[in-house]
Amino acid sequence: MGAQGKSRRSFLKKSAVGLGGAWFAANHPQILSAAEHAAEQPVTLQQARFAFFTREQATEIDAMTAQIIPTDQTPGAREAHIVHFIDRALITFDQERQGDYTRGLEELSALASRRFPSVTKFSDLIYDQQLQVLTEIEDTPFFNLVRTHTITGFFASPLHGGNHDKIGWELVGYDDSLSHEAPFGYYDALPIPQSTTVTGGDA
């Protein structure tokens, strides 16, 4: 579903009922110091080359993806080089989404400076402010597109430019050996560990 044909103004409009600041405050995840540290670092994209994004756009997208899959106890989108994955996707198999990115990013910086008049760009915001802005747009087509690309790149084969060092696969316990021995069932099933707790999640 491309955003083509949609008016630029509506592009960041929520499709669902908006979630207000109270929700944000109540659900604010515990951000670990590693993440804050990473966010406050100047973005090290200075030497990188991009095929589609301008350096400024790349910085914005990098910040966005680092909110979607943050760097905390384990590496996140930034370490997985997701901005490079998206840059490549936009000149290869997802060319038709270029316009969605250009428009979405313009509106993102506009929104950032509307909410925080001292900045002109999303990536200039501090971590919590970024989170607040993204929470405001989390039901928009643009956010969902970036989210889909971020997750896709994070868990895709590294040959597409993301999932650097296979950190996405490591996160979920997938290893990419092409032949697998254990755990078998059928003849020699392993006992299954018993546990009834589920960790993770905001709720």
Place this chain on the structure above:
Amino acid sequence: MPTQLKATDVVIVGMGAAGGVAALPLAEAGLEVVGLEAGTWLDRRDFAPDEIRNNYRDWPMLVDKCEDERPTSRATSAQTANRVGSHPMMNAVGGTSIHYWAQSWRLNPWDFKVVSETTRRYGRGRVPAGSTVEDWPFGYDELEPYYDLVERAVGVSGQAGNIHGQLDPRGNKFEGPRDREFPMPPLRWTAFNERMAEAARSLGWHPFPGPAAVNSENYDGRRGCVYHGFCNKGGCPVDAKNATHLTTIPKALDTGNLKVVTRAHVTKIEVDGAGRATGVNYVVGNNEYFQPARVVLIGCYTYENVRLLLLSKSRVYPDGFSNNHGQVGRHYLSHHQGAGVSALFPYDLDAWYGLPAQGVSVDDWADDNFDHSDLDFIGGGNLWAMSDRRPISAAGMSTYGRGRNWGSGWKRFIAENADRSHGFYIQKSTLPYEDNYLDLDPTETDRLGMPVIRITGQFKENELRIAKFIQDKAEEWYLEAGAIEVSRGGLGNAMGASTHAYGGTRMGENPETNVVDSWGFSHEAPNLGVLGASVMGTSGARNPTLTSQALSWRTAQHLVDAWRDIAE
């Protein structure tokens, strides 16, 4: 003017799952066969374990004819049909058997006799109103020898449940009697598969490993499956999946009697003044050819089989080839496979290293395997607990209300649960109805300017009631196995474009309601045969391909046996 080629005995249009099987008995009998295939040869080096390519990008290929002729679809004839987003099938030598899941089922005996068996057991009036379902012109026993031939020629692994009436509790006790064991033992089970089987048993059900056209051990000079997990819409990089480009087609080529022409897009079946097929026209790039043949077999998959007939208009057949009874495109159905049920478990399922044809099946709630006296539907569904997971799709799992789907909380959730979710694949008996059909779209065309297929179809009460019933069973099974969350999908509505599309050239004795006779040859043009699920009048509750292939073999064998009657 197309270039006129040298005549051949038989031309097969489409070297896929069905056409690729029919070629073998014909070539072995010494008939000269030309296989015209729109796609190209692909081999294991083309099949990277790459989820972006297979699933995100839907398998881009050298030849993307399918994509170009995507059907339009609507639920009822009162609506305008829209082009579907993508076409699930593929173009290559081997056809969609290259990237299919390779579950390789025989139909159960009931599926051949839905009308008479329903009436016998429950009396009249139980076949849903508006359904055009008929008994097949023969029963399971007639097809058994061909199932057996295909299972060996292609290579199918599995566990027999009934050999000449002798039941084996390791297999499916509801299956029709087999002549002998599968040529290979079943694919292994994972510990989770074992646990699901145990749970099914404690509910009093009868779990068994499903049949797969995947080598479970070395077979026919190729190795066994390595369980690397990219079978779903991916070709096999170790040649363990038994697509026809590795099995029956090379064997047919070895006879010296089969010639395969690739990138050959057939556009029309030509007819003489008496209404017999004379051969086919095809294009390769900008060049046009006419391939004369004594007999024409079409095996282009349901949508293209129907389209090719409807496009082949002539003086004798003004509404399309073999369509003077108006039956081409009728009795269409696509399998009800939606209404999924998924679950979250409190332990890892170790499903990364598996394939969708590896798993536990339960047939207790399929077909007429249970008493329907007090139920308001006929038929049922097959429950299939497979072992299949890839990282991107795993990350798309529901968070079951545990928060938003991004950020640190989500990352922790997915780190723990990506390997703890499971989704059932549930196929249900689906019937043909008067108002579900295929025809040519009035406006949309492919790149050659030819109309694409228009699907008009929706699931009816009977399918939706099965869906509701089987979702209850699925939930029961998950909970018994220790699931901590279960969620259900919607019951489904419009049929859309499907990997399991049946009918359109239905097989039956009565030419008023069927396009082909009980051997698969046209009632109107005796030297036209049809291969594939478009001849099937019922779906059963399981995948179609092995049945398509058994029917293809039978049609080809009949052609060999009755060559003079058919070809001359």
